[in-house]
Amino acid sequence: MLNFIPNRLALIVLISACSIILISMGLRQTFGLFFSAFEEGLGSTRTEFGLAIGIQMLFWGMFAPLFGVIADKLGGNKAVFIGFIIFGLGIYMLYAGPNTGIFFQISLGVLVGIALGATAIGVPVSEVGKHFPNESRTIATGIVTAAASVGYFLSPLLTKYSLGLVGWEQTLKYFMYFIALGLLVSLFLLPSKTILNSTQADREQTFISAIKEASSHKGYILLVLGFFVCGFQITLVGTHIPGYMQERGMGGWSATIILALIGFFNIFGTLGMGYLGTKYKKKNLLCILYALRALSICVFIFSPPSLINSIIFGISFGLLWLSTVPPTNGIVAQIFGTKYLSTLFGIVFLSHQFGAFAGAFLGGYFYDVYGSYDYAWYMAIALSIFATIVHFPIDEKPIQRSLNYSQE
Secondary structure (H helix, E strand, C coil): CCCCCCCHHHHHHHHHHHHHHHHHHHHHCCHHHHHHHHHHHCCCCHHHHHHHHHHHHHHHHHHHHHHHHHHHHHCHHHHHHHHHHHHHHHHHHHHHCCCCCHHHHHHHHHHHHHHHHHHCCHHHHHHHHCCCCHHHHHHHHHHHHHHHHHHHHHHHHHHHHHHHHHCHHHHHHHHHHHHHHHHHHHCCCCCCCCCCCCCHHHHCCCHHHHHHHHHCCHHHHHHHHHHHHHHHHHHHHHHHHHHHHHHCCCCHHHHHHHHHHHHHHHHHHHHHHHHHCCCCCHHHHHHHHHHHHHHHHHHHHHCCCCHHHHHHHHHHHHHHCCCCHHHHHHHHHHHHCCCCHHHHHHHHHHHHHHHHHHHHHHHHHHHHHHCCCHHHHHHHHHHHHHHHHHCCCCCCCCCCCCHHHHCC
């Protein structure tokens, strides 16, 4: 069953990355549940809350490439350790203060966003990718992404219970224990001793030439554009589904059920996509995935609100939630190799976070201006169609480098 794991170090890194991303993405997934508490306790509006989450997404994206550089140069363990320290500072400010006005944006937006740049998706997934060959990489990265799904499933349930039992401030204090655990497990996200599936030219490639090479590659540009859509959609859902369900007359637990189902079924979605990525062209899988997202959203918003409709959406969108990550990361690794994978995937992820900023902010903005989330959903559907189209022309063939080119 574990034959795809090449050595003990790869297993240690895989377990470490799973633990890191479970904690980081699990905590991140709960912020939408704090809106009512922040509205009552801190006086924040939907627009202010959406702006803070949008800023968080933006800083997450901006710092993902920077922490990717640190991971590629110094090791993923150092990058993630720094990230969890910043994560703790942001959560501490959020419950201990100052935490209103601009400080609300700094704590929830800037500091947590910077921390996620190191601890969520980009660095852990890419560092695991460096330890696995092309034929099994998407399985390994699928497992790591599935760990985020476990966090997605458990965190909303536990957080909703804790908010009702002890309030938002004490719940945020509980978050600090998980961040401390993240600091510990980050020490085991060790660098690979070799660059897999590489030639001498690949191993001697400079950082500058890698950036130039990627920025001029059509497939890389298309991946960047497509991942914008993923960020818009999952952040729109993760941030605004509680408010949307209230708008449709459903109870608070309906949003919790949706988020929990998304987390649970995303486990199967990411694992399945990781396996399918070893059998079929990854670009085709991405085309199908984005088309299915459009269908899932259409059924959800155009059907009468009900518990059954909520469950169907939670299951269907959960299967599609982070399933984009294994094939997207896999295409980057397959085309460009793994030496600068954390950096190159970090840049792709920056586009994801621009989309996330748009999804978080526009969801709140459309509601405050028009009194409805409908326009945000329409935009999500249109973007799905766009993403389905742009992934199709991508050429997944590895680049063949010469020594002279790799050192330019």
